[in-house]
Amino acid sequence: MSFGDTSNLPDISVDDNVISLFGPWHPLDRLIGYLNGRSRLFVNGWGDERVLASVLDTEPFQSSPAAVAIAWDRPHVARGVERTAGRFVSPNTALPEPVRAGHVQRLRSARPRGGPRTACVVLAGSREEGFALRQGIFGPLAREGIDLYLLENPYYGLRRPPGQRGASLGTVAEHVLMNLAIVDEARSLLATLREGGYEQIGVTGYSMGGFMAGLAASLTREPLAVAALAAGASPAPVFTRGLLAHSIDFTDLGGSAAGAEAARRRLASLFDRARLTHFPAPLHARSAILLACRRDGYVPRTETLALHAHWASSELRWVNAGHISALFTERHALRAAVRDAFARLRGQEPRHRIRPRAMSYFVPRPSPRR
Template sequence: MVTVNLGMLHYVLDHVYGAFVHRTKISPPFFSRGWGGTKLDLLERLIKQLFPDVEGQNWPPTLVQPIWRTVWETKTACLREGVFKTPCDEQLLSALPPESHNARVAFLTPKFVPPQNMACVVHLAGTGDHTFERRLRLGGPLLKENIATMVLESPFYGQRRPLLQCGAKLLCVSDLLLLGRATIEEARSLLHWLDSEAGFGKMGICGLSMGGVHAAMVGSLHPTPIATLPFLSPHSAVVAFCEGILKHATAWEALREDLAVQKAAMTLEEVRERMRNVLSLTDVTRFPIPKNPHAVIFVAATDDGYIPKHSVMELQRAWPGSEVRWVTGGHVSSFLLHNGEFRKAIVDGLNRLEWKESPL
């Protein structure tokens, strides 16, 4: 009898998928055009501004006013799509490609339920998640729990993708930081809209992989308790691009050549160290503890080839009171097979919040 180690099988699946997607010449690698020049210096300064305590943040953010259109509706639910100008300040706006200046959201809500008796969760995109469909499928069954779903299309993705970018393969390292900073600004403004304009009784933020890192940042910075739900996500982009499978999808030679234009030639190991330093800006353990850490639930995979276990535990230790739940599988198989566990975490995280008091 042959005994199959399922954990190893899931881990191998991640590497087989990664080899097919990232080591073939089907698409170019990440950062094929280098670091981003002076734009990278600007973004390093802007991202460092996120680290002070929440009280030092610019809250409330710009209140967005999406222009809505109804996509479909049934007797019990309605799906709308909205467009709004990104609330990023002029410095960020000038760094964004023109295609990313307007943000898009999908908004799936139950009908005939007052917003104050509903919760809404904003879903952020993982790497390569260009459309609304996957996240709407994740949120759809939650309608019966009176939980609405708002899906944000990331800058550089979907209809916001720059013309020269192939798929999810960002052209410059600066694009990764810019995507994250703009996503945080947009998500915070949407949460402000859900609270002050739509009047939802509870709110949450979730995301898978890269979207989970951004969700953790947004949940950290929000001035009131919200459910924060990072799924299959590391504590920092350093882990994804310098330790996990995506290190094989990174244009290290192009990055070395870009640096050589400005300074003496560097070894590949020195280039990787430079990447670690830059991406350390995305380390969520440097962010404040969320207002209600008990409403923070991480869902991680036992045999993830993209995200090592130590990365998940670093963030849990940095946020005492938060919870880690483990699903059996790798990054790819868990993404496909464990939506039920993701939904349960959303419900449980929201249940750990108090309902907002209705105005008199």
């Protein structure tokens, strides 16, 4: 599998005309984008050039990480859900020692049901520290019999290295290393679940978590339920042309105003190495569901459509929301995507319903060929 070349990347300009190509953004996306823009990414520059060179010169993910040993704490039960914290050592040996200590939280029903044992790895989004957001969104699935395993991202929350403030990483190299480790850890956890006797396993996430879920699924050559939520085929335009790009000072990253455009292009080229269309589709792409937001100011719809085209038998759903607002107004749709991905994995048809109030959750029909 190859990362491919990036010679066909779209032209990227620093002016607002290119950014406007993303279409009508939700006001909440704009507000959060403005607030996050005050917490800068990559203020310490590119970072360790050896890490960046390894991405350009080698092909990672050539080996399959082994299962990991998880040390579980005493469980806590509330509202019918058993919640347990666990710790493990990351299979990614390039992480700094304080960051390599992994953390996972397991949610499962306190009253187990019959049927096949089912588990889903839930990956975090950009700057998402802790587990509260994902618990609120996906927690109800645990009561339905889907055991959830929530990973804390390297460099975030419990895994911050000494001296790091907040979840805005200081260098590009740290961000790259974090993403490489997320994929390694997700794959190791999937292997752990399989060895632990789960009969049906899956992976999901929102935004960056959705993209990483898609990458982990593409690299796992066994059938999985996949719900890639608010994600596209590549992170490159997210960091260089959408609202998240306002968090990056490209002038500073490029060393001068004249170097800003070159820095933007370098970042796009680097992040596009992980483009999902460079990898095989998941082994059972029919059990993959993509969910996109019509008013997304972070992930362009062209990237989601490109991923859907590459995962030819996947299902694409749209919600009438922004990237941020969907986390609160469309939680039913996010859970339904996970639930229905497992239904497809079992060979059943999903049972999602369209709510009469807004037509905000539906599968668009393809336009007829002319």
